[in-house]
Amino acid sequence: MSKPTRPLPKPTPETQHFWDGTQAGELRLQRCADCDSVYFPPRPFCPSCSSRRVSVFAASGRGTLASYVINQRNHPAFDGPYSIAVVQLEEGPRMLSNIVDCPQTPEELELDMPLTVKFEGVSDEITLPLFTKAGASA
Amino acid sequence: MTGVAVVGAAETTDLGHIPHMSQQQLHADAALNALADAGLTMKDIDGLATAGDRPTDLAYYLGITPTWVDGTSVGGCSFMLHVRHAVAAIQSGLCKTVLITHGESGRSGIGRGGFAAAPASLAGQFEMPFGPMGPTTLFTIPVLRYMKDYGMTHEQLAMVAVVQRQWASMNPRASYRDPIDVDDVLNSKMIAYPFHLLECCLVTDGGGALILTSAERAGDFPNKPVHILGTGESVETPLVSQMEDLTSSRAFSVAGPLAMHNAGISHADVDHMMVYDAFAHLPIYGLEDLGFCGRGEAADFIWEQNTAPGGSLPLNTNGGGLSYMHSGMYGMYAMQESVRQMRGVAAAQVDGAETSLCLGVGGMFGASGSVVFGTQPKN
Numbered sequence: 001m002s003k004p005t006r007p008l009p010k011p012t013p014e015t016q017h018f019w020d021g022t023q024a025g026e027l028r029l030q031r032c033a034d035c036d037s038v039y040f041p042p043r044p045f046c047p048s049c050s051s052r053r054v055s056v057f058a059a060s061g062r063g064t065l066a067s068y069v070i071n072q073r074n075h076p077a078f079d080g081p082y083s084i085a086v087v088q089l090e091e092g093p094r095m096l097s098n099i100v101d102c103p104q105t106p107e108e109l110e111l112d113m114p115l116t117v118k119f120e121g122v123s124d125e126i127t128l129p130l131f132t133k134a135g136a137s138a
Numbered sequence: 139m140t141g142v143a144v145v146g147a148a149e150t151t152d153l154g155h156i157p158h159m160s161q162q163q164l165h166a167d168a169a170l171n172a173l174a175d176a177g178l179t180m181k182d183i184d185g186l187a188t189a190g191d192r193p194t195d196l197a198y199y200l201g202i203t204p205t206w207v208d209g210t211s212v213g214g215c216s217f218m219l220h221v222r223h224a225v226a227a228i229q230s231g232l233c234k235t236v237l238i239t240h241g242e243s244g245r246s247g248i249g250r251g252g253f254a255a256a257p258a259s260l261a262g263q264f265e266m267p268f269g270p271m272g273p274t275t276l277f278t279i280p281v282l283r284y285m286k287d288y289g290m291t292h293e294q295l296a297m298v299a300v301v302q303r304q305w306a307s308m309n310p311r312a313s314y315r316d317p318i319d320v321d322d323v324l325n326s327k328m329i330a331y332p333f334h335l336l337e338c339c340l341v342t343d344g345g346g347a348l349i350l351t352s353a354e355r356a357g358d359f360p361n362k363p364v365h366i367l368g369t370g371e372s373v374e375t376p377l378v379s380q381m382e383d384l385t386s387s388r389a390f391s392v393a394g395p396l397a398m399h400n401a402g403i404s405h406a407d408v409d410h411m412m413v414y415d416a417f418a419h420l421p422i423y424g425l426e427d428l429g430f431c432g433r434g435e436a437a438d439f440i441w442e443q444n445t446a447p448g449g450s451l452p453l454n455t456n457g458g459g460l461s462y463m464h465s466g467m468y469g470m471y472a473m474q475e476s477v478r479q480m481r482g483v484a485a486a487q488v489d490g491a492e493t494s495l496c497l498g499v500g501g502m503f504g505a506s507g508s509v510v511f512g513t514q515p516k517n
Contacts (some may be wrong), residue, residue: 013157
């Protein structure tokens with residue numbers, strides 16, 4: 001397929017575990033050993049208490065639709081209008097993503113609806129975490 | 139009016155080659171080390187200044203909710219300007235405790251933005267078409283004019299690097315520590331005539347951070363406070379070709395004397411000095427523009443070992459950008475060395491030093507910031 005790719009992330013040493021995780025089919029978050037905060041995006045210290053005692057874990061991949069827009073302008077990597085959505089993860093952090101495998105309409109994209117991560121490889125190195133309606137068949 | 143003091147200061151844990159950290163994390167590593175030095179946490183910080191990366195990015199990344207930010211970005215001296223602005227902010231009550239961070243993946247280029255000039259900018263229109271390739275071919279342009287006007291020799295320019303290597307040889311954190319002589323410099327690879335490799339700064343990874351608060355609180359921290367006695371700043375031009383005088387930096391001439399006047403000191407009061415040395419001619423310009431030497435006299439002053447270990451005016455005592463480290467925006471490291479000297483903990487400590495003058499440059503002689511540090515509060 002010759003469809004243009006999205007602008008791709010370039011991992012840094014602090015984010016590599018996250019992108020390795022999506023390649024492996026895991027949505028990886030981090031937790032502070034001192035204050036128990038779970039946070040995203042990745043960094044090797046806690047943004048709540050500055051502790052460096054943090055670890056990486058695989059999140060559930062479940063969340064809800066916190067907010068979104070539906071972009072109407074043409075983007076070479078997308079076919080028609082598409083959602084740019086904030087997903088509220090079950091573990092606490094939020095992340096930006098797209099809601100896929102459903103019509104990109106306000107009627108279909110209902111706030112607070114449950115979502116499930118869907119990993120989509122976009123290059124040899126990069127797999128993006130997208131989200132679908134929970135229970136929807138892939 | 140209350141004075142302001144440095145109560146926390148640190149560089150990144152490592153310096154030099156740090157491919158396992160992004161640029162943003164270099165800021166954070168230095169900031170966390172400075173907080174540890176001051177016995178503080180991010181929650182104690184209510185003012186944030188940085189350059190090279192945006193203060194918004196850093197505040198979010200570090201977990202700071204500031205009431206004052208400064209993103210002044212005028213090149214490698216930006217951090218000196220941040221100090222000046224932070225003093226004013228603290229004195230006027232905009233914030234209480236300021237963190238100034240620098241991080242730069244200059245060598246490894248991890249998570250670092252680009253520096254390409256926009257084609258429509260002045261530099262893009264009026265300098266880039268003629269083939270410059272970064273600082274080695276821009277910052278260096280004025281020096282032949284200086285050499286002609288004042289009779290400075292290639293050997294004298296080389297001596298700047300030789301003397302700074304003497305200081306670097308005393309510093310275990312310096313990138314280059316092996317002693318060199320003038321012939322070594324002149325026999326090193328020509329980079330942009332008349333500049334040889336050893337007359338050009340290093341390209342390394344690293345970072346640094348300072349924490350400032352009011353002098354009234356300065357005794358409440360675990361390490362010796364360093365007082366800010368005076369500051370100055372200015373800018374001139376983004377185009378080195380358009381400097382008013384190719385043998386003098388107008389920004390140096392404004393910022394340096396302003397800081398000294400602000401501090402109420404004379405030349406004789408300066409025990410220790412840092413002049414940002416991206417290239418070997420910068421200390422020469424700095425010494426003259428601030429009046430430590432007459433016009434055309436600084437090269438002889440350095441040649442005669444006045445700025446060397448044991449000399450009357452110890453200069454660039456960490457080894458400078460030529461030998462210690464240079465990530466791209468070196469000003470933070472110059473101030474870190476001033477702070478270490480005032481704390482009495484420098485690798486090449488100047489005995490009894492009580493006043494340090496730190497002069498920074500930004501762009502290609504485009505900007506300058508200057509800070510006078512002292513062991514005692516301002517009178």
